[in-house]
Amino acid sequence: MLPSIQPRLHHIYISTGHDYWGRQGEGRLQNGIIECEEVECVAGMGLRGDRYFGYRPDFKGQVTFFDQEVVEAIREKFKLPKLPSSVFRRNLVVSGADLKSLKGRRFLFQGIEFEGTQECKPCHWMDRVIDSGAEEFLKLNFRGGLRARIHTSGMLRVGIGCGL
Numbered sequence: 001m002l003p004s005i006q007p008r009l010h011h012i013y014i015s016t017g018h019d020y021w022g023r024q025g026e027g028r029l030q031n032g033i034i035e036c037e038e039v040e041c042v043a044g045m046g047l048r049g050d051r052y053f054g055y056r057p058d059f060k061g062q063v064t065f066f067d068q069e070v071v072e073a074i075r076e077k078f079k080l081p082k083l084p085s086s087v088f089r090r091n092l093v094v095s096g097a098d099l100k101s102l103k104g105r106r107f108l109f110q111g112i113e114f115e116g117t118q119e120c121k122p123c124h125w126m127d128r129v130i131d132s133g134a135e136e137f138l139k140l141n142f143r144g145g146l147r148a149r150i151h152t153s154g155m156l157r158v159g160i161g162c163g164l
Contacts, residue, residue: 004108007097009158010068012036013086014050033086038157041112041150047091058149060117065099066090066145078131087129090120090145092156100142106151113151120145
């Protein structure tokens with residue numbers, strides 16, 4: 001039996017294009033990010049409408065999880081109380097889950113099976129969109145978030161946890 005996690009889902013974000021990926025030494029693109037109340041998870045494909053949907057078979061980052069506590073820590077450390085959680089460009093902002101413990105494990109969230117594959121490695125862009133030192137701060141203690149594969153299809157909804 002797979003472990004069920006029951007964090008609260010605060011935000012769902014998708015984007016139709018990459019703003020940073022492959023842009024070393026170039027300016028950021030402006031594909032924008034869309035906040036959703038719900039999103040369809042498609043097994044083996046990703047989040048419908050997101051830039052990584054159907055990217056390649058068995059892709060490790062079909063969905064990304066990010067901890068709301070890290071958002072709060074960044075806001076406090078860099079004195080940016082209104083910094084939107086969308087700036088991190090992670091898909092699911094949750095609280096009440098130990099994301100690091102899910103790396104290398106399958107788990108259920110809102111009845112959908114995921115597999116934590118690896119940490120989301122923060123990049124130099126975090127220093128540009130937040131402030132100098134943000135990248136290093138996010139590299140500590142698995143603060144970058146969790147990349148995951150989707151193994152079963154279903155809908156995720158903001159405001160609820162697993163099994164509710």
